[in-house]
Amino acid sequence: MSETILEAHGLVKRFGDFEAVRGIDVSIARGESFGFLGPNGAGKTSTMRMISAVSAPSSGSIRIFGLDPTTDGPAVRARLGVVPQEDNLELELSVRLNLEMFGRYFDLPRRVIRERTRELLAFAQLSERAEDRVDDLSGGMKRRLTIARALINQPELLILDEPTTGLDPQARHLLWDRLYRLKRDGVTLIVTTHYMDEAEQLCDRLVVMDHGRIVAEGAPRALIEQHSSREVVELRFAADSHEEYLDVLAPFAPRVEALPDRALLYVEDGDATLHDIHASGLTPASALVRRSSLEDVFLRLTGRTLVD
DSSP, X not given: OOOEEEEEEEEEEEETTEEXXXXXXXXXXXXXXXXXXXXXXXXXXXXXXXXXTSSOOSEEEEEEXXXXXXXXXXHHHTTEXXXXXXXXXXXXXXXXXXXXXXXXXXXXXXXXXXXXXXXXXXXXXXXXXXXXXXGGSOHHHXXXXXXXXXXXXXXXXXXXXXXXXXXXXXXXXXXXXXXXXXXXXXXXXXXXXXXXXXXXXXXXXXXXXXXXXXEEEEOHHHHHHHHSOSEEEEEXXXXXXXXXXXXXXXXXXXXXXXXXXXXXXXXXXXXXXHHHHHHTTOOOSEEEEEEOOHHHHHHHHHSSXXXX
């Protein structure tokens, strides 16, 4: 059996009267890429702070590497790498100095720091920018540097909070490639995201969170098969509200959802369904057939979209 690297039971985080995390259970195996998927405000960041051993749970238990982060915080943090949601690099320092300075926090020998800095610059594809000020880097480069910095202590577990928010598609795919390499090398990854495609690409297994609770758990494809259809037909009509089309579209699909800007029909054969819709005389302003995604799972389970 795979070794469990993190286990949490009944994990709760309160801020005054507000309960951000409401009694979640999580178990993550060594070498796994595990995701927390949900919209902003779902409780993902509060969960990450507890997992990162920087915020104590209000109640419940958590063990990382078999240790309690509340009492063994330094020992846990020494084996973690954390990539925060916002880059917090030293903008006036060079790329190289950002890595070397961070290595000193772990009391690493200077020789080891220099060696690892050279390796991490190559890993992040920043070797040619080593002496440049961080402030002069692009957003994608800064994000890669933040990840490289989190690896200076060769962590067993890397925690990434919304790693690609604000990046363009090319930068996101390059970052995904770096994370694939880490997983291949045996690093356990925990990723929070509200991007469904990112969760499907990066995660072996994930939980879907909403309002501080876990509403589903499993492999991305298994969750889609369990909670959605094979394909989705997206229709847009020239109307103020797509809810007025629910009754008209109901005969064409076992499940129809109306969003403010479109109607979704959950079917097994999207092309055939779209053909039947056109044959009936309905004329949507636009139509799209796509495969089901984790966005559809979330909509099914919560009645709203991930970007709400």
